Amino acid sequence: MSLSYSCIYGLRASVLLAGRQEDGFVTIREISNELEISFHFLTKVLQRLTNSDILESYKGPNGGVKLAKDASNITIREIIDCLEENFTIPECALGLPIFQNHEACPFHEDWRELKGKIEKAVDTLTLHELAERDKKIFISNR
Amino acid sequence: MSLSYSCIYGLRASVLLAGRQEDGFVTIREISNELEISFHFLTKVLQRLTNSDILESYKGPNGGVKLAKDASNITIREIIDCLEENFTIPECALGLPIFQNHEACPFHEDWRELKGKIEKAVDTLTLHELAERDKKIFISNR
């Protein structure tokens, strides 16, 4: 099951903020311009992250949003859990319900192994690490 | 990107029909009962398979639907292509757009390998083979 745009936008904005943590508050307008995301829609997404105390916001001139804690203490999992309801990596690759039975599936073992790796990455990779890879990693809007 | 319910229903119904090819026409009502799928919705799904000449239908008493050709000549791919617009297995596992860059992704190689296996299975597994495994394979509605 793939991620909603809300979640993708939230992840991308979070990584951007992680790369600019020393800048203090960054306006949502600036983020939306840089990532080419609808300003109003992004505002709603970031509101949710703010309400979950992942971001901190400030109104008025020089206001904006910033990470509420150090980027090295925020995992991808936290962002996803906030923006995606009941996110789980499916038992079967791609969510195909054809091969849910273990013996019948020609690639069940491969998938289980990979699924484990992905889960570990989601649980442990931090925004800091992602921001560090910033030039290598290209987080697109699908 | 996971499959739509339309596609899942279509796949399940097709496998059922493959297991009963000698029975001739099977009513949609019977299929919907057996698979616990909304009759009217299933009707619409099977209509599309009929229009694509994957199924053959017959109205009136003793009517119903059946596979238009031998189950061993119908691959999963055909069903999916009919019911799912532009089905492709994503470059990144789960469609997460975070790790689309090859070097940056911690499990890109594993996924590519598995993706290849899945694509091959989708392209080559036939309804006949699936029906044969019928008791082992459990195709659920997610």
Next chain:
DNA sequence: ATATATTAAGATAAAGTAGTCTTTAATCTT
């Protein structure tokens, strides 16, 4: 012919997601 069975087709509804627009609240600058 008439009644029945069955798929086909169309209209509508309900829910979720994505996106837009407007107003309000908070904060700063002057």
Next chain:
DNA sequence: AAGATTAAAGACTACTTTATCTTAATATAT
């Protein structure tokens, strides 16, 4: 105090998917 800046909040639109309901078309059986 007034005006400008910025996030927060709410209303609304558009689209897609899933689902339901009703009617039409076709075939059979008696």
